[in-house]
Amino acid sequence: MTPRRKRMVVIGLLVLGMGLATTLILRAFNQNLMYFYSTSDVVAGKAPTARDFRIGGLVVKGSLQRLPNSLTVHFVLSDLKKEVTVTYTGILPDLFREGQGIVANGQLGADGLFVAREVLAKHDENYMPPEVAASLKHQPDATLTR
Amino acid sequence: MFERFHQYAAPLHFHRLSRKLSPWLFGLSAVLFVAGLVGGLVLAPADYQQGESFRIIYVHVPSAWLSMFCYMVMASAGAAGLIWKVKMGDIMARASAPLGASFTFLALATGSLWGKPMWGTWWVWDARLTSELILLFLYLGYIALQSAIEDRRAAARAGAVLAIVGVVNIPIIHYSVEWWSTLHQGATVTKFDKPSIDVSMLIPLLLMALAFQVFFFAALLVRARCEILEFEQHTAWVRDYLRGGRKV
Amino acid sequence: MKTFSEFLAMGGYASYVWSAYGLALIVLGWNALAPGRRERALERKLAARPERRSA
Structure with missing residues (x-):
């Protein structure tokens, strides 16, 4: 084996070994790398009970309730399978709206109500002008009425 | 015999070519920047959800792409230097590190400025943001290694090993948004489907990405020239070049 | 068409x-x-070096 080929093999093995080690580590810590639990996870009891964790999902349309004379809101989060009701007192981010994905950090009460300390909006990967978004929204209706 | 000649000649020719090329590349990138900025700041419509704040995409995404591209340049140049003992490999790896570090910093900083108004936070420890931060530390580690080791050949070798080991981070950055739940959204342009961005917004993005890319090569050429001069300062051609009014 | 001050305001962002x-x-x-x-x-620095005797 020429020295050059030897170096190539050593580097190849190095990359392979690093890749393998990283894969194993990432698999072992998979749960810790998840930024949030889905609502199904929470309903299934997979989320921690005694400490803070993050929950992510879509804000169910029509579920947002503002308590009068306060910054407290109630809304229902869903991953299209299971739902969790969340309460939060504070200022919501600009992107927060019904139908929007959000991540809330807080604790799950014994009654199944999630008390959020912090609410972050998660935006999707779609970018379009408002007119296009509006016409997309109306398209299904148009096909239905035709 | 051929190899010896090749090794001796490569930096000389690269240096000469680089002096011709870099002004043109800087000029081209300036033109692309103007086109991309007009397209991105003026012509592109506001986003349906994020309004005008989405215009940060035109500096955030190109610098994030470049931060990863530059890393691959650095790692493959380092590997070439390590395996084939190509002097230009060591030189290019060393020249690309400061560029990579600065574009990684720019991607993180502009991302933070985008995250605050949209997500409601400057920073979260999700997989995408954390892996990009690790990329910055890889660059800084490489730079620290280069300045800590006096002997250039030893420094190049140690740096190349670090750069090659760090390559595992690149797919992690790219796929982090698919493998784990993150606050950062999924890929918009670099996916196999049709990009989920309107054409009027996509064209300025591609122009800006190209502008950043061309700028990167222009700056890389100048940095590589500095490294060549330092590596080769005792050779006859560098002496001739410096004496000859830099017109060799 | 947007006015220049609207452009600078970036919709509040x-x-x-x-x-x-x-x-x-x-x-x-x-x-x-x-x-x-x-x-x-x-x-400049390299050009100012003293001439070397032999290469």
Whole structure:
């Protein structure tokens, strides 16, 4: 084996070994790398009970309730399978709206109500002008009425 | 015999070519920047959800792409230097590190400025943001290694090993948004489907990405020239070049 | 057509958008100028070396 080929093999093995080690580590810590639990996870009891964790999902349309004379809101989060009701007192981010994905950090009460300390909006990967978004929204209706 | 000649000649020719090329590349990138900025700041419509704040995409995404591209340049140049003992490999790896570090910093900083108004936070420890931060530390580690080791050949070798080991981070950055739940959204342009961005917004993005890319090569050429001069300062051609009014 | 002040206001996101572009300008400007300066300084330094007796 020429020295050059030897170096190539050593580097190849190095990359392979690093890749393998990283894969194993990432698999072992998979749960810790998840930024949030889905609502199904929470309903299934997979989320921690005694400490803070993050929950992510879509804000169910029509579920947002503002308590009068306060910054407290109630809304229902869903991953299209299971739902969790969340309460939060504070200022919501600009992107927060019904139908929007959000991540809330807080604790799950014994009654199944999630008390959020912090609410972050998660935006999707779609970018379009408002007119296009509006016409997309109306398209299904148009096909239905035709 | 051929190899010896090749090794001796490569930096000389690269240096000469680089002096011709870099002004043109800087000029081209300036033109692309103007086109991309007009397209991105003026012509592109506001986003349906994020309004005008989405215009940060035109500096955030190109610098994030470049931060990863530059890393691959650095790692493959380092590997070439390590395996084939190509002097230009060591030189290019060393020249690309400061560029990579600065574009990684720019991607993180502009991302933070985008995250605050949209997500409601400057920073979260999700997989995408954390892996990009690790990329910055890889660059800084490489730079620290280069300045800590006096002997250039030893420094190049140690740096190349670090750069090659760090390559595992690149797919992690790219796929982090698919493998784990993150606050950062999924890929918009670099996916196999049709990009989920309107054409009027996509064209300025591609122009800006190209502008950043061309700028990167222009700056890389100048940095590589500095490294060549330092590596080769005792050779006859560098002496001739410096004496000859830099017109060799 | 938007007025110039509307353009500057960026729909209320002016501070975020313009800080991001300002940072980009600083990073790009530094990367455009610093290597050239270093090259000129290096060439001056190397050219000022005393002639070597033999190569």
